[in-house]
Amino acid sequence: MDTQMVILEVRGIVKSFGGLRALQDVSFSVGAGEIRAVIGPNGAGKSTLFNVMTGLLPPDSGEVAFEGKRITGLPPHRIIRKGIGRSFQITNIFPRMSVFENVQVALFSHQKKSRNPFVPARKFTGISEEALAILEQVGLAGKYDASASVLSHGDQKRLEIAISLASRPKLLMLDEPTAGMSRYESRETVTLLRKISREQGLTLVFTEHDMDIVFGISEKIMVLQQGVVIADGTPAEIKANPEVRKAYLGEEIVS
Amino acid sequence: MATRELTLTGSFTALGGRARGTSDELFEGIRFVGSCVRSAASLPRSARNLSWRSLFMQVRFTAVDAMPIIAGLALLIGALETVGTIVFPEFEMGLIYLLMVAVLVVRPWGLFGKPLKIKALSERNLGMESQEISPVHYSSLPWLWVLPVALLLIFPAVAGRYYQYLLTHIFIAALMAVAFNLLLGTTGLLSFGQAAFFGVGAYTVGLLLTKTGAGTMPALGLSILTSAATAAVIGFFCVRLSGVHFAMLTLAFGQLIFAIAFKWYSFTGGDNGIQGIPVREISLAGIASLDIGSTKAMYYFVLVVVGLSVECLRRIRSSPFGATLKSIRENAQRASYLGVNVPLYQWAAFVVAGAFTGLAGGLYALMEKSISPDIIHWTKSAEPVLMTIIGGIYTFAGPAVGAVVYIVLNSYLVAWTEKWALVLGMILLVLVLALPGGVVGFVNEKARRTFGKLGWIRKWSFSKSAAS
Numbered sequence: 001m002d003t004q005m006v007i008l009e010v011r012g013i014v015k016s017f018g019g020l021r022a023l024q025d026v027s028f029s030v031g032a033g034e035i036r037a038v039i040g041p042n043g044a045g046k047s048t049l050f051n052v053m054t055g056l057l058p059p060d061s062g063e064v065a066f067e068g069k070r071i072t073g074l075p076p077h078r079i080i081r082k083g084i085g086r087s088f089q090i091t092n093i094f095p096r097m098s099v100f101e102n103v104q105v106a107l108f109s110h111q112k113k114s115r116n117p118f119v120p121a122r123k124f125t126g127i128s129e130e131a132l133a134i135l136e137q138v139g140l141a142g143k144y145d146a147s148a149s150v151l152s153h154g155d156q157k158r159l160e161i162a163i164s165l166a167s168r169p170k171l172l173m174l175d176e177p178t179a180g181m182s183r184y185e186s187r188e189t190v191t192l193l194r195k196i197s198r199e200q201g202l203t204l205v206f207t208e209h210d211m212d213i214v215f216g217i218s219e220k221i222m223v224l225q226q227g228v229v230i231a232d233g234t235p236a237e238i239k240a241n242p243e244v245r246k247a248y249l250g251e252e253i254v255s
Numbered sequence: 256m257a258t259r260e261l262t263l264t265g266s267f268t269a270l271g272g273r274a275r276g277t278s279d280e281l282f283e284g285i286r287f288v289g290s291c292v293r294s295a296a297s298l299p300r301s302a303r304n305l306s307w308r309s310l311f312m313q314v315r316f317t318a319v320d321a322m323p324i325i326a327g328l329a330l331l332i333g334a335l336e337t338v339g340t341i342v343f344p345e346f347e348m349g350l351i352y353l354l355m356v357a358v359l360v361v362r363p364w365g366l367f368g369k370p371l372k373i374k375a376l377s378e379r380n381l382g383m384e385s386q387e388i389s390p391v392h393y394s395s396l397p398w399l400w401v402l403p404v405a406l407l408l409i410f411p412a413v414a415g416r417y418y419q420y421l422l423t424h425i426f427i428a429a430l431m432a433v434a435f436n437l438l439l440g441t442t443g444l445l446s447f448g449q450a451a452f453f454g455v456g457a458y459t460v461g462l463l464l465t466k467t468g469a470g471t472m473p474a475l476g477l478s479i480l481t482s483a484a485t486a487a488v489i490g491f492f493c494v495r496l497s498g499v500h501f502a503m504l505t506l507a508f509g510q511l512i513f514a515i516a517f518k519w520y521s522f523t524g525g526d527n528g529i530q531g532i533p534v535r536e537i538s539l540a541g542i543a544s545l546d547i548g549s550t551k552a553m554y555y556f557v558l559v560v561v562g563l564s565v566e567c568l569r570r571i572r573s574s575p576f577g578a579t580l581k582s583i584r585e586n587a588q589r590a591s592y593l594g595v596n597v598p599l600y601q602w603a604a605f606v607v608a609g610a611f612t613g614l615a616g617g618l619y620a621l622m623e624k625s626i627s628p629d630i631i632h633w634t635k636s637a638e639p640v641l642m643t644i645i646g647g648i649y650t651f652a653g654p655a656v657g658a659v660v661y662i663v664l665n666s667y668l669v670a671w672t673e674k675w676a677l678v679l680g681m682i683l684l685v686l687v688l689a690l691p692g693g694v695v696g697f698v699n700e701k702a703r704r705t706f707g708k709l710g711w712i713r714k715w716s717f718s719k720s721a722a723s
Binding site: 054075076077078080081085086088092093094095096097101104105106108109110113114115116117118119120121122124163166167 | 570571573574575576577578579581582585586588589590591592593594595596597600607649
C-alpha cells in the first residue's frame with residue numbers, strides 16, 4: 001500500500017450547517033486503483049463528504065487534492081474534467097431521454113463535442129459505438145432505445161454508473177450504488193464495479209450500508225461517525241477495531 | 256422555503272392558475288404564464304398595465320408576510336413614479352421595470368423574501384410529468400417533410416391574397432415559436448420576454464430602412480445581430496436564475512425594452528411606431544434584383560427565410576449541442592457533473608433563440624411595412640408560449656403547428672365575434688387540457704401506437720439514429 005501512488009488526498013475538512021457540525025477535521029488518502037469504502041450510520045456525514053469532495057458544497061476549512069493538485073473551490077464541471085466521476089445516492093439520470101442518449105450526451109461532453117451545433121448527433125459514429133460499448137459493459141445494451149424514465153430502479157442505477165463511466169474518470173465516487181436494489185441486482189452491480197475497477201485501474205470510493213458488500217470488495221474502509229473519522233484501515237483491521245464494533249457494527253461482525 | 260412556495264402557488268391560485276406545491280418549477284412557471292394570459296385576456300386593453308402591475312407586486316413581493324410590505328412597496332413604487340415623472344419624463348414607465356430587473360438580479364427571492372435553499376438532491380422529483388419522448392424519431396424520416404413543403408410552394412397559385420398574407424404571418428409566428436422552444440422544450444427555460452427580441456429585430460429593420468438607405472438584406476442581417484446582442488446582455492443576467500425567477504426576469508427585461516420603444520419618441524416614434532417602411536428591391540449579386548413588394552413575392556421570400564431558419568434550428572436541436580441542452584433540461588445538476596458549464600450553454604441557447612426571434616421580427620417589419628410598440632408588449636411574449644404548449648413542448652414541429660392553430664383561430668374568431676378573446680381563451684384552455692402533450696405530441700403518440708406495432712418505423716429510424 002505504501003508504494004501505491006496517492007490519487008486523492010483529503011486534509012482536515014470541516015463543514016458545518018448552522019450549529020450542526022457535519023464534518024470535523026476529516027482527513028484520509030486514497031491510493032490509485034484502490035477500492036475504498038466509506039461507512040457510517042445515517043447522518044454520519046458521508047454524503048456531505050462526497051458533496052464537499054466534488055465541489056457541490058464548499059468546506060469551511062480544509063482541502064481536497066486530486067493527483068497532487070488542489071481542487072477545493074472549483075465548480076463541479078471543472079472537477080469532473082480533471083477525472084473524477086460521481087454517481088448519486090438518489091438516481092440521477094436524464095429521465096426523458098433514451099438510455100442511449102443518456103450515455104451519448106456524457107461522451108459528447110467528455111470528448112468536448114458538446115459545443116458543436118451543426119452536425120447531427122447521430123453522425124458521430126465513434127461516439128455511438130462507444131456509448132453502446134459502455135451500455136454493453138453495464139448490461140443495458142438491449143434497452144438502449146427505451147426512455148430512461150421507464151427503466152427499473154436497478155437498471156436506472158446501472159445507467160447512472162454508465163453515465164459516470166462515459167467521462168472516463170480515474171476516480172469514481174459512488175454514493176450507495178446499490179441502494180434500493182434487490183439482493184441479486186446488488187450482487188451483479190458489485191461484480192460489475194469490481195470488474196471495471198480491475199480492468200481499467202479505476203479507483204473507487206463508495207458509501208454503502210450493506211456490510212456484505214463493503215467487506216466483500218473493499219481494500220480499505222474508513223468509518224465515519226458524527227462527522228469524525230473513528231477508524232481507517234483494511235477490512236481485517238476494521239473488523240478487529242473495538243471502537244468500530246462498539247459504535248457501529250455491533251454484533252454483526254463478531255458472529 | 257415551504258412558506259415561500261405556498262405563497263407563490265397561492266398567488267397563482269388567486270390568478271386562476273392551478274396550484275400544485277410539489278411539482279417542478281418549470282411547470283409551475285407554465286401554469287403561471289397561463290394564468291397571466293388568461294387574466295390579461297379577460298381585461299380590456301387599457302387596463303392591462305394595471306393588471307400587470309398588481310401581478311408584479313403580488314408575485315415579486317408577497318413572498319413572505321404580505322400586508323405591510325405591500326403597502327410599503329406601493330409607496331416605493333408610487334414615489335419612484337413621481338420622481339420619474341418629474342426627473343425623467345421620457346422614461347417614467349421604464350423605471351418600474353428597471354426596479355424589477357434590479358430586484359431580480361440582486362435579490363431574486365424578493366426584496367423582503369428569504370432565499371430558497373437549494374433543493375437537496377434527495378428532493379428532486381425525477382418522475383415529474385411522465386411525458387416520455389416518443390422513441391420514434393420522425394425527424395429521421397425526411398420524406399415526411401416533402402408533402403407539406405410542396406403544398407406550401409403551390410399554395411399562392413390556388414389561394415387569394417388574404418390567405419397568402421395570413422400564411423406569411425403564420426410563418427413568422429412559427430419561426431418565433433420554434434426559436435422559443437429551443438429554450439422551453441429543449442433547454443427547459445421558460446422565457447417570457449421573447450417579444451423584446453422580436454421587437455429589437457423589427458425596429459432594427461424599420462429604423463434602418465426608413466432612416467437610412469440600407470438595403471433589405473443588410474437590414475435583415477443586422478436585425479439578427481442586434482437581437483442576438485440584446486439577448487446576450489439580457490441572457491447574461493437571466494441564466495443565473497431558474498424557474499419562475501428566470502421567467503420573471505425575462506419578463507421584466509422585455510417590459511423595459513417595451514418602455515423604451517414606447518417612450519423614446521425622437522428615435523422609435525413612441526407609441527406611433529414607424530409607418531411606411533420602404534421595402535427595397537433585393538439585389539442578387541449585382542446581376543438581377545428581386546422585388547418582394549407584392550404579397551405573393553413576400554410570401555415566397557418569408558417562406559424561404561423561415562424555412563432555412565427552421566432547418567437551422569432543427570440541426571441545432573439534433574446536434575451534440577442540442578443533446579447537451581436537453582440534458583440540462585432533464586437534470587441540470589447531473590449535466591454539470593458531466594463537465595458541462597450549464598449557465599454558459601443556457602446563455603448560448605438564449606442568444607440563438609433571441610437571434611432567430613429577431614429575424615422573425617425583421618421579417619414582420621418587412622411584411623407589415625409598419626410597426627408599433629405593441630409588438631414588444633409582454634402579451635406578445637405569451638404568444639410563442641401558447642403556440643408551443645398547444646403544439647407540443649417536446650416536439651420539434653409542435654410550436655409551428657401551434658402557430659397555425661393559434662393564428663387561424665385568432666383571425667377567424669376576430670371576424671366572427673366581438674368576444675373573440677374569451678372564445679379563444681376557452682378553446683385554448685380545452686386544447687391544453689385535452690392534449691397535455693400538445694397537438695403534435697398527441698399525433699406522435701397515436702402514430703407510435705399504431706405504427707409502432709408494425710415495427711418497421713422503429714427498426715428503420717433506430718438503425719439510422721443510434722446504431723449507425
